Amino acid sequence: MSHLSTxxxxxxxxxxxxxxxxxxxxxxxxxxxxxxxxxxAQAKAILEPAARNLGLTLKQDSSPKAYxxxxxxxxxxxxxxxxxxxxxxxxxxxxxxxxxxxxxPQLIPNLAKLPAxxxxxxxxxxxxxxxxxAYRTDAFDEKxxxxxxxxxxxxxxxPGARALRNLPRPTLExxxxxxxxxxxxxxxxxxxxxxxxxxxIKPHITTWWTSGGQSxxxxxxxxxxxxxxxNGRASAVQAAGAPVAFTYNDGILETNSLCVLKGTRHRDAxxxxxxxxxxxxxxxxxxxxxxxxxxxxxxxxxxTIPAARQAVLPSSPENLAKQAVLSAKWxxxxxxxxxxxxxxxxxxxx
Amino acid sequence: MTQLTTIQPLSGNAVPAPPRVxxxxxxxxxxxxxxxxxxxxxxxxxxxxxxxxxxxPLLWLGLQSVQGEEGLSLANYTRIFTExxxxxxxxxxxxxxxxxxxLSILLGFPIAYAAARTRGLLSSVILLCxxxxxxxxxxxxxxxxxxxxxxRGVVNQxxxxxxxxxxxxxxVHNTTGTVIGTLHVMLPFMVLPLYSVMKKIPNDLLLAxxxxxxxxxxxxxxxxxxxxxxxxxxxxxxxxxICLGFFITPELLGGGRTVLVxxxxxxxxxxxxxWGAASxxxxxxxxxxxxxxxxxxxxIPIERVLGxx
Numbered sequence: 001m002s003h004l005s006t007x008x009x010x011x012x013x014x015x016x017x018x019x020x021x022x023x024x025x026x027x028x029x030x031x032x033x034x035x036x037x038x039x040x041a042q043a044k045a046i047l048e049p050a051a052r053n054l055g056l057t058l059k060q061d062s063s064p065k066a067y068x069x070x071x072x073x074x075x076x077x078x079x080x081x082x083x084x085x086x087x088x089x090x091x092x093x094x095x096x097x098x099x100x101x102x103x104x105p106q107l108i109p110n111l112a113k114l115p116a117x118x119x120x121x122x123x124x125x126x127x128x129x130x131x132x133x134a135y136r137t138d139a140f141d142e143k144x145x146x147x148x149x150x151x152x153x154x155x156x157x158x159p160g161a162r163a164l165r166n167l168p169r170p171t172l173e174x175x176x177x178x179x180x181x182x183x184x185x186x187x188x189x190x191x192x193x194x195x196x197x198x199x200x201i202k203p204h205i206t207t208w209w210t211s212g213g214q215s216x217x218x219x220x221x222x223x224x225x226x227x228x229x230x231n232g233r234a235s236a237v238q239a240a241g242a243p244v245a246f247t248y249n250d251g252i253l254e255t256n257s258l259c260v261l262k263g264t265r266h267r268d269a270x271x272x273x274x275x276x277x278x279x280x281x282x283x284x285x286x287x288x289x290x291x292x293x294x295x296x297x298x299x300x301x302x303x304t305i306p307a308a309r310q311a312v313l314p315s316s317p318e319n320l321a322k323q324a325v326l327s328a329k330w331x332x333x334x335x336x337x338x339x340x341x342x343x344x345x346x347x348x349x350x
Numbered sequence: 351m352t353q354l355t356t357i358q359p360l361s362g363n364a365v366p367a368p369p370r371v372x373x374x375x376x377x378x379x380x381x382x383x384x385x386x387x388x389x390x391x392x393x394x395x396x397x398x399x400x401x402x403x404x405x406x407p408l409l410w411l412g413l414q415s416v417q418g419e420e421g422l423s424l425a426n427y428t429r430i431f432t433e434x435x436x437x438x439x440x441x442x443x444x445x446x447x448x449x450x451x452x453l454s455i456l457l458g459f460p461i462a463y464a465a466a467r468t469r470g471l472l473s474s475v476i477l478l479c480x481x482x483x484x485x486x487x488x489x490x491x492x493x494x495x496x497x498x499x500x501x502r503g504v505v506n507q508x509x510x511x512x513x514x515x516x517x518x519x520x521x522v523h524n525t526t527g528t529v530i531g532t533l534h535v536m537l538p539f540m541v542l543p544l545y546s547v548m549k550k551i552p553n554d555l556l557l558a559x560x561x562x563x564x565x566x567x568x569x570x571x572x573x574x575x576x577x578x579x580x581x582x583x584x585x586x587x588x589x590x591x592i593c594l595g596f597f598i599t600p601e602l603l604g605g606g607r608t609v610l611v612x613x614x615x616x617x618x619x620x621x622x623x624x625w626g627a628a629s630x631x632x633x634x635x636x637x638x639x640x641x642x643x644x645x646x647x648x649x650i651p652i653e654r655v656l657g658x659x
Binding site: 207209344 | 435523601617621
């Protein structure tokens, strides 16, 4: 149905009869995210209120792998999505491939509120999650627990089984932090140094996990005593009653950003929608439902998020100060791609 | 005239065959043609399916695998043969496939033997135990092994409680775990062909051997075993070939270190979006399978193994 109407509309436009098309009711915009509990939470906290505030008709679509679809839509000129929520790396890539509209600061005044490293001309930081160090509380008490990646690498003082992610991102960052590189001096990553540091810990790694669920299972079943894990997974394991704790200390923060598709027929509405979605008020509502951190710093001063909740969010000012922000730009660069290719031979070599 | 008229029907009766053959042979040919056509029509759906779902995608894979940045290129293939990581992966895959196949013969033979040589309920129960896992998802079975084999899993906990070991054995997140999990999934593929071959071995032959004075083991070795060999061969080929492309169990139980060819394909697509490289790896694996089939065929004709002849 939507496909048909899209085609009919584009036909009308193509014939130069756009002015004759009836302006029927509210303008419609299509927002796309990754689906699941994450999108449901967004819909409730951000998307539906934003559409209401702007008097727009909101349509949602979801795709865990949206990037190739975006590419196809833009390149074929049949754009049916307007605003997309993507891992920031995809935003960087898409920008290079010319898939996105330049954001209009006039229509998105809230952009000014975001810290510089969380936005650029084509994307606005949206939400965040963090890769943290979690450990079993039945293996370590609070005093003896590993608190940094250097501790994670220190097998003498912190004995126990360990697991890391079977991907270089952000495992290379973690290795460099363990090797003493300051959080603000990580990029460009010293890839050789990172792999060298990883060789040190390799014999002590029980499992190189590939999925978030696996990392949760490993620590929740006590298969390992410490693990690299996403904060949302760690919180879920805790909520399920497993004796697990985690620290944001030395965490690596990653973000999703919002982009507007090039060639959208609802450019202004899409820009206004982005503005609403990153407003402090709506951003503050999201972490009350799900374990993602808002990126508009003012969200933490709206009074919506209680102090106890702030303490477990990856992007609260207090936790943000302890972490490094992953550079999606570096990973999208040629060096980043090469580092990614090098991973497999590292993990497989005996 | 009268004689003639009497003779004619007689002679007609005496040599009935030639005219009838002459009369019916076009009909038979027609019938044969019709039958042939029916066969072709009946085969069409299967044939179409094979072409659409197998031949075309394979051709497409082939095309994809030789597409370089600029025009045609064999870069994806040269990489397979020059980079250690690819060699290692093929090596690990072959090694695990051989180990699993050998172990499945060792474990599967006695099970199939027991099922084939017993009667009634017991035989059904044995077969049911073999087939039952078939109805459970491979994913579920792999997780079940995780629960059993992991550090604080049932096996290690029991062994520690019994005082047999003091530190947990490393049974999973490595090659050991991969082999155990894969073996469990593969066992029915060994037992079922073995069972069907063993079931066909006439008991009379074994009795004859016994009555000629052979000891039980001699009878087993010289009479039973040679006749069961095609079953072993068929099971081995099935297990080995499925192992070569196995994915879920090694991914879950291998701890990220045991990388098999299928995982290489997945990683190339998922992580690096390198469809060309993934296609080349897939086709190389297919070529390896064909090579193995060809080699086996030299030793024992495939038709015999699969019981066609």
